Amino acid sequence: MQRNLSPVSVSSQTGRSHSLPTLETRTDLGVRPLKHYRIVLPFLCLFFLSVTGRADELVPINWNDEQLEWHSYQAGVDKLHKTGGVGMLVLYADWCPTCKAYGKLFREESVVSSLDGVVLIRVDVDKNIGLSNQYDIDGDYVPRTFALDSEARIIQSLDPQTEQFSYFLPVSKPDYVVSFAEKLKRLKTEPGSMQLTALE
Secondary structure, X not given: OOOOOOOEEOOOOOOOOOOOOOOOOOOOOOOOOOHHHHHHHHHHHHHHHHHHHXXXXXXXXXXXXXXXXXXXXXHHHHHHHHHOOEEEEEEEOOOOHHHHHHHHHOOOHHHHHHOOOEEEEEEEOOOOHHHHHHOOOOOOEEOEEEEEOOOOOEEOXXXXXXXXXXXXXXXXXXXXXXXXXXXXXXHHHOHHHOOEEOXX
């Protein structure tokens, strides 16, 4: 069964709340009340629930670094300037389940081959708040994917997949990323068709 994964708001990402089980003792069977455990057990439960509930959030996303050459923001912008190429900028967060599903798409062979010749840039929004704010054009959701020209300006010509989140590519199948990459590479050969936005 496929989950419906959609963009996740960065600002609304708070912790999880858990209800604790009630500890009941049976005095009618001769079992002694667990007075001390009644105090300690809720704290232990809370600790284990918080650790196990967040364990997956702490695991970094596998973006297929073995087959794809990802760059930090500045290194990617420098490569765009140097090569005159086009780039794909992905803003993500390791705690985001939609980002984790998005990362899996980059292990698909069709996606890997379609990204040949595209400068790939990856930005963790939690570690780069300033960059996240800079690219907060239609919201602070993740993942956000931007097409960049050789001057690191946003290419607006690519059709958004959703109205509300213009820079969100659906994570349900690799075709969206493949189509994005193909359109991006076509624009490189037809630069006159680009609608550009320079960020300040």
